[in-house]
Amino acid sequence: MSLPMLNGTARLIDTPELRFSAQGTAVVKVRLAFNARKKDDSGQWVDGDSFFIDGKLFGQHAQNIADSLEKGMEVVVSGRLKTERWETREGEKRSGPSLLVDSIGPSLRFATARVEKTGGSGQGRQRYEETRRQSSREGRQDPWASGVPGTSPASGTSDAGAWGEEPPF
Numbered sequence: 001m002s003l004p005m006l007n008g009t010a011r012l013i014d015t016p017e018l019r020f021s022a023q024g025t026a027v028v029k030v031r032l033a034f035n036a037r038k039k040d041d042s043g044q045w046v047d048g049d050s051f052f053i054d055g056k057l058f059g060q061h062a063q064n065i066a067d068s069l070e071k072g073m074e075v076v077v078s079g080r081l082k083t084e085r086w087e088t089r090e091g092e093k094r095s096g097p098s099l100l101v102d103s104i105g106p107s108l109r110f111a112t113a114r115v116e117k118t119g120g121s122g123q124g125r126q127r128y129e130e131t132r133r134q135s136s137r138e139g140r141q142d143p144w145a146s147g148v149p150g151t152s153p154a155s156g157t158s159d160a161g162a163w164g165e166e167p168p169f
Contacts, residue, residue, distance in 0.1 A: 003080035006099060009107055010034045012073050018066035028062035030055045055079060055099035064118060065104060074107040
C-alpha cells in the first residue's frame, strides 16, 4: 500500500528553512498554503477553504529549494502525504499531516524563472560554456548575455502577483 499523493499549486507562507542532520544531510522545510480563492459574481476575490501543510525535502534537492524559493512565491508541488508523530516538551504525544515533497518549483503563471542546472552530468552547463567561448572567439555578442537565447531575462519578480507581497491568506 502506498501513501496518498498531493499535487497542486500552493503558496509558500515562509521562506524555506534549511538545516542539516547530524550526518550532514541537507533537510529543508517548506510551509505551504493551498487556497480555493475565486472571484464572485461582482468580480471580488473571495477566500474559500485553505489547507496548510509542512513539506520536507532532502539532500541536494533541499539545497536547491533553499537557494531558489522565497516566502510568498506561488509553487507547483507534488508529494506524498504522511502522518508525522512527535512528543511535546510536556510529554504529550501529537500527530499531524506532512508532505514528503517529490517535486516543487515556481509557478510561471505570474512570474518568470531562469533555470540553472546543478549536479548531474553537467551537459547543460558544459554546452552553455562552450557557446559562450565560441561566440567570444568569433567576436560575436554573447548570445547568452540576457539569459537563454530567444527569451527575455528572468528578473525573479513579475508585475502580476509579486512574490514580495504578503500572501492573501
